[in-house]
Amino acid sequence: MSDYQTHEHDVLVIGAGGAGLRAAIEASAAGVSVGLICKSLLGKAHTVMAEGGVAAAMANVDDRDSWKVHFSDTMRGGQYLNNWVMAEIHAKEAPDRVRELEKWGALFDRTKDGRILQRNFGGHRYPRLAHVGDRTGLEMIRTLQDYGIHQGITVYMEHTTTALLKDGERVVGAFGYDRERGRFRVFKSNAVVLATGGIGRAYKITSNSWEYTGDGQALAYYAGADLMDMEFIQFHPTGMVWPPSVRGILVTEGVRGEGGRLLNNKGERFMFNDIPDLYKNQVAKDAEEGWRYVEGDKNANRPPELLTRDHVARCINREVKAGRGSPHGGVFLDIAWIKEKVSNAPERIKKKLPSMYHQFKELAGVDITSEPMEVGPTTHYVMGGVRVDGVTQMSSVPGLFAAGEVAAGLHGANRLGGNSLSDLLVFGKRAGEHAAEFAKKYEAGTIDNAQIDVAAKKALSPFDRPTGENPYVVQHSLQEMMQDKVGIVRTEADMAAALDGLSALKKRAAAAGIDGNREYNPGWHTALDLDNLLVVSEAATRSALDRQESRGGHFREDYQEKQKDFSQHNTVIRRGPDGGMQLRREAIPPLRDDLKQVIEENK
Amino acid sequence: MSTSGNTSPSSGTQRAMFRVWKGQGEQVSFKDYHTDVTGGMVVLDAIHQIQAETEPTLACRWNCKAGKCGSCSAEINGKPRLMCMTRLDTLDLSMPVIVEPMKSFPHVKDLVTDVSWNYEVKKRIKPFKPRKPDAPDGTWRMEQSDVDRVQEFRKCIECFLCQNVCHVLRDHHKHDEFAGPRHFVYTAALEMHPLDTEDRLGHLKDEEGLGYCNITKCCTKVCPEHITITDNAIIPLKERVVDEFYDPLTKLFKMFRPAKSG
Ligand code: SF4
Numbered sequence: 001m002s003d004y005q006t007h008e009h010d011v012l013v014i015g016a017g018g019a020g021l022r023a024a025i026e027a028s029a030a031g032v033s034v035g036l037i038c039k040s041l042l043g044k045a046h047t048v049m050a051e052g053g054v055a056a057a058m059a060n061v062d063d064r065d066s067w068k069v070h071f072s073d074t075m076r077g078g079q080y081l082n083n084w085v086m087a088e089i090h091a092k093e094a095p096d097r098v099r100e101l102e103k104w105g106a107l108f109d110r111t112k113d114g115r116i117l118q119r120n121f122g123g124h125r126y127p128r129l130a131h132v133g134d135r136t137g138l139e140m141i142r143t144l145q146d147y148g149i150h151q152g153i154t155v156y157m158e159h160t161t162t163a164l165l166k167d168g169e170r171v172v173g174a175f176g177y178d179r180e181r182g183r184f185r186v187f188k189s190n191a192v193v194l195a196t197g198g199i200g201r202a203y204k205i206t207s208n209s210w211e212y213t214g215d216g217q218a219l220a221y222y223a224g225a226d227l228m229d230m231e232f233i234q235f236h237p238t239g240m241v242w243p244p245s246v247r248g249i250l251v252t253e254g255v256r257g258e259g260g261r262l263l264n265n266k267g268e269r270f271m272f273n274d275i276p277d278l279y280k281n282q283v284a285k286d287a288e289e290g291w292r293y294v295e296g297d298k299n300a301n302r303p304p305e306l307l308t309r310d311h312v313a314r315c316i317n318r319e320v321k322a323g324r325g326s327p328h329g330g331v332f333l334d335i336a337w338i339k340e341k342v343s344n345a346p347e348r349i350k351k352k353l354p355s356m357y358h359q360f361k362e363l364a365g366v367d368i369t370s371e372p373m374e375v376g377p378t379t380h381y382v383m384g385g386v387r388v389d390g391v392t393q394m395s396s397v398p399g400l401f402a403a404g405e406v407a408a409g410l411h412g413a414n415r416l417g418g419n420s421l422s423d424l425l426v427f428g429k430r431a432g433e434h435a436a437e438f439a440k441k442y443e444a445g446t447i448d449n450a451q452i453d454v455a456a457k458k459a460l461s462p463f464d465r466p467t468g469e470n471p472y473v474v475q476h477s478l479q480e481m482m483q484d485k486v487g488i489v490r491t492e493a494d495m496a497a498a499l500d501g502l503s504a505l506k507k508r509a510a511a512a513g514i515d516g517n518r519e520y521n522p523g524w525h526t527a528l529d530l531d532n533l534l535v536v537s538e539a540a541t542r543s544a545l546d547r548q549e550s551r552g553g554h555f556r557e558d559y560q561e562k563q564k565d566f567s568q569h570n571t572v573i574r575r576g577p578d579g580g581m582q583l584r585r586e587a588i589p590p591l592r593d594d595l596k597q598v599i600e601e602n603k
Numbered sequence: 604m605s606t607s608g609n610t611s612p613s614s615g616t617q618r619a620m621f622r623v624w625k626g627q628g629e630q631v632s633f634k635d636y637h638t639d640v641t642g643g644m645v646v647l648d649a650i651h652q653i654q655a656e657t658e659p660t661l662a663c664r665w666n667c668k669a670g671k672c673g674s675c676s677a678e679i680n681g682k683p684r685l686m687c688m689t690r691l692d693t694l695d696l697s698m699p700v701i702v703e704p705m706k707s708f709p710h711v712k713d714l715v716t717d718v719s720w721n722y723e724v725k726k727r728i729k730p731f732k733p734r735k736p737d738a739p740d741g742t743w744r745m746e747q748s749d750v751d752r753v754q755e756f757r758k759c760i761e762c763f764l765c766q767n768v769c770h771v772l773r774d775h776h777k778h779d780e781f782a783g784p785r786h787f788v789y790t791a792a793l794e795m796h797p798l799d800t801e802d803r804l805g806h807l808k809d810e811e812g813l814g815y816c817n818i819t820k821c822c823t824k825v826c827p828e829h830i831t832i833t834d835n836a837i838i839p840l841k842e843r844v845v846d847e848f849y850d851p852l853t854k855l856f857k858m859f860r861p862a863k864s865g
């Protein structure tokens with residue numbers, strides 16, 4: 001028998017970024033007892049990094065905006081592979097979720113008449129992102145945190161979950177350990193909400209922190225749930241490229257929203273050279289029109305820098321490959337040029353983009369009010385994840401819910417900027433609500449000690465191999481390989497090689513070891529994360545191999561166009577009875593007629 | 604910090620030594636590590652490199668690597684700083700770089716301390732309580748200038764570096780009676796929130812121990828978010844407390860005044 005402490009809650013939320021906090025708040029409001037597990041300290045989750053804003057069709061700045069336009073933009077961005085039930089709910093409910101934040105103390109920037117100000121962002125037809133300078137994520141997480149701590153939620157800081165516990169088909173709890181002392185914990189709960197975020201650490205260049213090792217996706221996978229759309233990974237076009245230690249750190253799209261232009265080493269504004277058909281009618285003809293758009297002229301179209309992220313990332317990639325890149329392998333992002341247009345440019349830049357100013361000044365020694373930044377693509381977000389019901393957020397396993405980045409569906413093949421903050425509010429709330437409902441409806445399940453023993457043994461296994469390979473080294477090899485073979489531009493041969501590479505890495509991970517004790521031992525934590533990273537990497541690779549076309553975040557050099565044959569299904573991954581990964585194509589339910597019409601009207 | 608150009612990182616590699624506080628409980632001491640560093644690296648990179656090369660068990664906290672989450676607080680060559688924002692090319696690498704955990708909180712292991720006290724203190728501060736929505740659509744109207752006034756305080760990333768340097772906590776260990784500069788910033792953010800109607804002045808005086816602060820400004824000096832903690836948060840709060848509790852005129856006036864309005 002393993003030694004562990006037990007905690008009981010009606011609803012257990014794993015992950016305390018925006019989605020997890022919002023879910024916990026909602027479940028608690030429904031009158032059930034809630035446990036909230038964070039891998040870090042409370043308030044440190046990756047949501048703090050979100051800069052641009054939260055998308056919600058409040059129409060405060062442009063009264064032509066409505067849920068219908070937001071819905072259509074989201075579907076177009078997702079190349080129509082979205083779970084349209086979610087896209088509809090999201091567009092309709094986001095405004096209320098934002099106003100609710102204000103009720104809880106968030107302070108957004110204001111319009112002249114005192115309402116919440118909204119800004120332009122890639123792929124959104126009208127100014128739609130509620131924001132606070134460029135630190136919207138911090139404002140959101142702090143608001144949820146400061147409100148949440150008074151809602152009777154039990155918070156477990158610095159805890160890692162390594163397995164979900166099941167009673168028959170149902171999930172009835174979770175197993176994990178506290179990072180500080182390494183003691184095992186068993187959480188008994190009627191419903192579990194996964195809100196663990198993304199998988200960025202599977203890649204070498206990423207905007208994600210150490211936490212984003214695909215824990216939730218892997219936990220769900222091992223519990224028998226479906227993963228969906230794992231081939232769709234968003235490479236954000238603008239990460240820092242220099243100095244090497246900050247490579248990958250995000251440069252907000254807000255820079256482009258405020259007029260920032262992308263230039264190659266010839267000084268060309270190359271984004272004007274390649275505008276996809278789907279967006280032909282919505283892009284500025286020239287720099288002049290683009291600037292008018294930035295300045296709020298309703299008759300002007302957006303500059304091409306504000307096209308969807310996948311497109312911008314590929315254009316940058318192409319410039320660099322063609323030898324037109326910046327000295328450190330990126331391109332130039334220039335906001336300083338707006339001094340040609342406005343007299344108070346430096347003040348304006350510092351006011352609108354304070355964290356960017358700070359970040360470049362302190363980390364790269366670049367003053368963005370007078371010189372261009374060097375930027376290049378960085379692994380940012382996974383559109384795929386746990387397949388959920390659009391209304392309740394329940395996965396294919398009863399009692400297991402997922403919300404935020406760990407869940408799939410809303411974003412389809414590509415996510416628009418600003419839609420993740422609204423995603424986590426809208427679906428965090430729904431997951432919390434329905435998890436609480438589920439918890440009330442069913443009797444408590446039984447915890448199976450055998451499962452606990454298996455989980456405990458697995459968790460301790462890296463200590464059995466004190467002379468095994470350093471887990472950091474294995475992690476680095478995995479990141480290099482995924483970056484190289486399943487990155488922005490993919491081919492059949494590369495991905496086949498990646499699958500071989502993954503088998504070899506699995507063996508290395510199984511032989512990796514660690515010495516020392518269980519107390520705050522990052523080597524141990526890294527060794528345990530490896531398994532999750534391998535699951536999500538394999539799921540991404542297999543899904544990407546199967547999709548023989550290019551769409552959204554998934555670009556195949558050997559199939560550069562969108563294919564009709566691939567436009568009607570999602571790729572779904574499940575753990576087979578033999579423990580191997582099984583893939584199937586799942587048809588997308590036909591779009592409701594009224595929604596079809598909405599899309600037609602907003603073409 | 605100087606202007607652009609001359610602070611651009613150089614690309615040369617050099618061997619550097621890091622003297623890191625290592626261990627837990629009674630078994631703690633400095634341990635030296637050598638690693639190669641290049642231009643533009645920050646202290647956190649060096650710690651990560653040491654983990655990957657020689658000491659996988661070396662414990663530290665971090666998340667964002669961009670000065671936004673406030674996880675990686677430590678004392679570098681005796682100065683409280685964020686490891687992710689401290690560039691090695693601003694340090695003298697001919698000497699060992701000394702990296703220690705924050706001193707005002709119980710030590711856990713290596714560079715990690717137990718900061719949970721901060722979370723408890725915050726929980727005791729009365730939360731935001733908005734006035735009734737007064738716009739026809741059931742929300743509020745606010746001026747940008749009113750919002751701007753509090754934004755400075757809302758930038759706080761909860762790194763607790765200010766708590767770490769404040770002598771009331773560091774030297775006098777008044778953790779039971781004194782909330783510390785971070786929580787004065789938090790209280791100021793609430794008190795100056797354009798919609799808030801709660802009254803925290805009594806709490807501020809009696810529970811948060813605002814009176815212990817003697818305006819040394821050490822907190823302001825270390826704040827990585829450049830929040831003017833003392834001048835903009837603490838002093839105005841002190842003035843409000845004085846007005847509320849010690850000024851006879853205000854007291855008299857209060858009798859005829861309805862509850863605090865936004
Ligand atoms: S100014 Fe006050 S709060 Fe800040 S360090 Fe000095 S005594 Fe502490």
Ligand code: SF4
Nearest residue numbers: 759760762763765826
């Ligand atoms: S006020 Fe400044 S120093 Fe203090 S916790 Fe906040 S960010 Fe850190």
Ligand code: FES
Nearest residue numbers: 667668672673687
């Ligand atoms: S890692 Fe986030 S502030 Fe240093």
